[in-house]
Amino acid sequence: MGSGELEPGQLLPPMRELAERLGVNPNTVAAAYRTLRERGVIETDGRRGSRVRSKPATTGREFIRVEVPAGVRDAAAGNPDTALLPPLAPAFAWAAAQGDREPVLYGHEPVEPDLARLARAELDADGVPAGPVAVTSGSLDAIERVLAVHLKPGDTVAVEDPGWGSLLDLVPALGLRTVPVGLDDDGPLPEDVRRALEGGARALIVTDRAQNPTGAAVSAARARALRAVLRRYPQTLLVEDDHGHRIVDLPVHPLAGVTRYWAFVRSAAKAYGPDLRLAVLTGDELTLDRVRGRQRLGPGWVSRITQRAVVRLWADGAVDAKAVAAAYGRRRDALIAALAERGVAARGRSGMNVWIGVPDETGAVARLLQAGWAVAPGARFRMGAPPGIRITVSTLTEDEVGPLADAVASAVRAVPGRGYV
Structure with a gap:
């Protein structure tokens, strides 16, 4: 595949057939297929077999961009x-000073208490169900962690179409399959969501406001219709991305809580600066426990200095x-x-x-x-x-x-x- 001899969409031979052709154990071929599937290079469709993905996840959509010449x-x-x-220097100076007086060391709590308190108060005010709070390195990091702790390679995720390009890359990169859900100005179309879930999609990702690229925002009426659909599929993993928080004057109408497993993400990127790389995540107890457990085995936590700086920005009304x-x-x-x-x-x-x-x-x-x-x-x-x-x-x-x-x-x-x- 790396040599380009196999074309996108090309059907791969059955595992036993390939094992006989190569003179290796079928388990070796099965392991290779599994690795390729997990890396998003191939996809499997039950008895129809495995084929090379038409757009391997490792290539990404970022290559589909326009170079901006001088003067354009x-x-x-x-x-x-x-x-x-807002200017970040004053908030970080304050946060660093707090860190000098009270350094965060290994074994400390990963979430700044004041950040969790302020975030939870806003979530409560917006009708997001009660749940623990975690902090991740941006919205995409949060979504990746939630999908990874619930789904296995080959599972299907319903995503908005058109939708966020990075998310459309992430899902297959995790070895998952995507099924498109259409949307209008009021958000995902309920009938499309129903078809996706009826067809076996195990997760649904919804952008609540400022949907990228269409600007859609889930209305109150659309939220009621989507909740009615989701109630019929209570085992669905529901992920909501509210990256429009503090840059949109439309109210949020969360769907969270209608299914057993859910996560609600808010990023500081658009309102306070992309380089902060900070998002707040809440969800059901099991989901958040799994996410925090995996986070401990990786980066451990998002810098508490950064978290404190965001607290200062929020408390000062910097935006x-x-x-x-x-x-x-x-x-x-x-x-x-x-x-x-x-x-x-x-x-x-x-x-x-x-x-x-x-x-x-x-x-x-x-x-x-x-x-x-x-x-x-x-x-x-x-x-x-x-x-x-x-x-x-x-x-x-x-x-x-x-x-x-x-x-x-x-x-x-x-x-x-x-x-x-």
Whole structure:
């Protein structure tokens, strides 16, 4: 496989047949297949056999990106506006001083008590069920740990489509299979979720707000419909990602608690800075106990100095959540309105991204690049969903809205081989 002799999607020979051909014990071939499956290189579909994954998980979607030449405006990276992030130096200076007076050594509790207290109070206020609190190195780290302690290679996970590219890479990298779930502005479609769970999916991952890349946010009505579906499958592992916390002015409508196993994740990345690498995780007792147990065998804990710095940022009100949400909302709404004036439909109910369906994804990205705009190709976020592009509006200025909308309208209307329509 490493030599490239086997094509993506190619069916592999049955294990016994390959063992006879190679003159080795069938257990050796079975172990090799198992290792390849766990690494996301091959996938197994019951009696249909094993085949090379069409997109091996080890390659990742990060290679599907646009290089931003000098002079081109970057609306592709998905980063928050640094002008809206708080200064970190004062909080870390304070946290380090606390650490000098009371160093954290091996055997100490992994979670800063004040962080757990503040996080739990906000979770309670938002209707997230009671549960212990853990701290991980960002949302993806939390999701990986939750999936790893509950699922085994070959299990299926229902994921949003289009959805977060890193998550779409992570699931197969763990040796798991993905099944796509469609979504609209109000979140995952209940009928798609039902089909996925009825088809054997053991886990469901939902983004509560600021869904990447579409900006969807789970509404109260959609949350009720999804809970009704999940009640029929109580053994489902439910993972919720609320990375839009403190950058979105829409309320969260958690699904947590409707199934036996659940986890709810909140990251500090978008509101306070990606380099903090900190997320708060809560969930049912068994899930959190397993996650903390595995964490002890790896990194042990997330730096308590970092945790204390986040506590200071929270306690000082370093981020005006309403102002941040309003700033992103103005930029997002302005672009969507400008596109609508030009006959281009776009989605972006919350967060810092706008999703635009296009007939020719590659061509649209290339034409926008020529016009001076770098946008993210939808292939980074899609499984079976139609083509699209993602535009990050976090730093978009008022003067840029019109020119960007003009460029998008021109790029979208161009048809390969036929010019513009």
